[in-house]
Amino acid sequence: MIAGEGRAGPFPHGAEEWRVRLRCRGRRGVLGAGVLLDSEHVLTCAHVALAAEDLAVEMVALPGMPASSAHIVEHVEPQHERGDVALLRLATPRPGVRPATLREVAMSWNRSVHAQGYPRGLEEVGAWATMTLSGMAGAEWQQMNGAGGHRVQRGFSGAGVADDENGHVLGIVVSEYNENGVGLSWMIPVAAIERHLPVLSRWVVGDDGIDARFKNRAAHYNDRVRALMDWLGRRQDGGAVLLVVGQDLLHLKDAVALSAVGESPAPDLAIDVEGLTTEEVSRRIVDRAGLVSRGSSTDRVRAGTPPMTVVIDGVDAARDPRSLLDDVGRPMVASGARLVLGFRDGDAADLAAARELARAAVVTRLDGFVARVSALMAEEPDTAATKLRLGLSALRRAAATDWRLVEDKLPRFDRAITRAERERAARRHVEDELSVLRGRLATAHARAAAAGFAEDLELDRHLRRAHAALDADPVDLAVALGAVQACEAAVRRRLTGGDRG
Template sequence: MLVDQDTALTCAHVVRVPDAVMWVEFAENSEIEAVSARVPPGGWLVEGHGEGEGGEDVAVLRLDSPRPQARPARLETALWGGMEVSATGYAEGFDDGMSLWGRIGGVSGERVQLDAVTKAEVVRRGFSGAAVCTRPGEGRPARVVGLVVSWRGDMGELLPENNRLAFSYLIPVARIAELSPVVEELSGPDAWDHGFEERLSRWFGDPDEEPVKITVVPPGSGKRRSLRHLLHRADLVYRGGGSSRPDLADHALGHIAFPPGRYLAYWDWLLGTGPRPDRTPGRPELTPGPPPASAADHIPFAAPVSGRGVTVVVDGLDEEPEPGPLIELLARLRSFGFRALLVFRHEGGTGWTAARDVLLGPALLAHADALLVRLERAEFSRAVRHGVVDSASLGSLTETADRRRSERRRIDETIDPQQRLARSRELIRTLRADLRRSGDRG
């Protein structure tokens, strides 16, 4: 089972020898590439016992390259008798996997008995190293409480059903955590920030979310670990203090459809070393995605290659020695509809105020303006469909949008930056609700 993007757990008797190179496949998600793995120092948790003889039988595997696309197991150290659990294995003849249910028996000792409903549901070869999972509850996903290690039958027959009595056995996560600092850290209450994961997943997946998002992710926190598993969803990742702006500009231009022969003009402009590219005479203008922060930022004859906004993550903006030029580059990318996630190590870190005033504030207002245009169109289209467009009704066709425009104007009159942000976000939430009621699908 995968426990983070770099680490998996299995039985030591599956690996056989501590210097083996294993091939890890993701049987439940064929889109994730298989990867080689090996036991790192301190990962061989065996005390001289063989399969079925008791003692530890666990190997920690370090993947040779990370797999953040795979969802890691949620580890749970609590375990009690009678808990309903399941395990999925790949026994001979069941290449697509088979899942078995049972209940936790006695919880004393290093190995815990797992009672199956029938002997046919006792684990067998092909289950070693499988995660033993709790039954999902209301709003609570399954947790992994242990690792399948063996089964035993009272008559020594090869199949559980050929014995009079047969039981499965697991090693609890709590015991593995005692043996492995890695598992101890990953099974702690602060190992992950799942609420943050859900919010950030929504942001990546929904282009109607705020186009610029600022978040604080302290080093070494569960929030940090959760972020690492989501960075693969970004089109571009910039490491504060470690990446280069010219590289970011170059990679960003790979996502922008610009006129032939104009690469250097756009590259120079993005880096602030050249003027804004001019309009090419006689060619139609393309609209670059969502409305820019201002009309002056509109760049003719260039648009995102994909139909959606390109996502940039700046991981550690306050670790950038000079954040100002980077923020200006991001502001220019906003004119092409790029979305930006700005990650700070500490609240109020270097570049915080500039990111708020140059990127976040204008982006929220531009997003509100775009939603207002959509709401007006949706209201007018609905009126046309219902046949209410006449001289007497024209004034009330976009009544809701007109009210929202008044709220938008009040934001322009607000002096305090924090109040402007709060009111912008509130207006965006209101507009999204209005659009859902109007049947708008974006």
């Protein structure tokens, strides 16, 4: 199947006919949302489907179409960030309605997605939320960070999470967390849904990305296999290239096979490229990434791919190994991919080019560090930023001499930069909150003064407490907020004539 084309074809965002709303027949309010899979089946959350005995399913994008009753065909209840899926069957089929395309893809970080839910007050019109995918939470659920629009909240459960690029449904919303304005939510991806409800395989396109040659083997553990499994699972370490040569390929195949059955995080794609052209390999990558490609897949890879973990076995047995390295490997490295390149011949002519690609991965990471450290220095050249700048200079000098000595140091340095960025962001948050609170306090004081309470002793005590809380070092935002709110409340009492003391 061509990436970007589902069974129902492309459809404009916001007009997807597969969107449904679930109610309890005869009662007000909305239970949640769902995804139409064909003329008579709907996917939703188990906790939504089990919330009422008499379910009514409404076609949101087709106003005027009467609601249909529905019953549960299969379901798996939620438990410890797992499950929470249900398949429904409509009493009244909906022929002619464009169903969703469920797609199993590499769940790359920062992929842009959207969903429509029906929160309180917006049950009839619905609300759109845009998010970016983040990491896994527990064994199956995937975190989503709010990116704009309405926050995911009660009323979004069961909503299809659609890829912004092609409209394919990547999962359904299962939970949310909105305390203190955080705006986090979680979805269960299609692959996990299919594991719970194998019947859904008839509606799913895409696959787990692992070639049968890796899975159909009696795999065994040893120290090298464990080391390779560890490397495949360290997505947080960032882009890198690992070369595996000769007999070591047997250990690589064992590592992939064991990861594919859940022993550790599996690669997004593991393919044997013997005899394949660069375009054929690119097509597998584009398809697994869920990217839109209306022309050459190789051109689409060159344009950039999500940061994926990809195992390419038999590079030297491909139709054109050099083209594979230059036209697929190089742009993927630039996009932050983690690539394992397998060579069957230790004397292969293109091993030198592969080693150069591994060096390029190190240089790319260092260049990215330069931009991040420079941003820290430009904003506030404190001790932490200065130490990072000096450390980065030392890493770049070492890489110019022997990049292999630097490669293993990159993940630790990346974490150090991330820690400094988070601390800087936390300080900015405190400063911003304090600025808002000082503004509120100044407003309260001005209101009191304008009403003739400038010399009020009680208000003065509240004002001094609030200023003390705001000027404390270190400041406690909760205490400062409480002090400002107490001052505001005291001013309101004075202005309304109560508690004139």
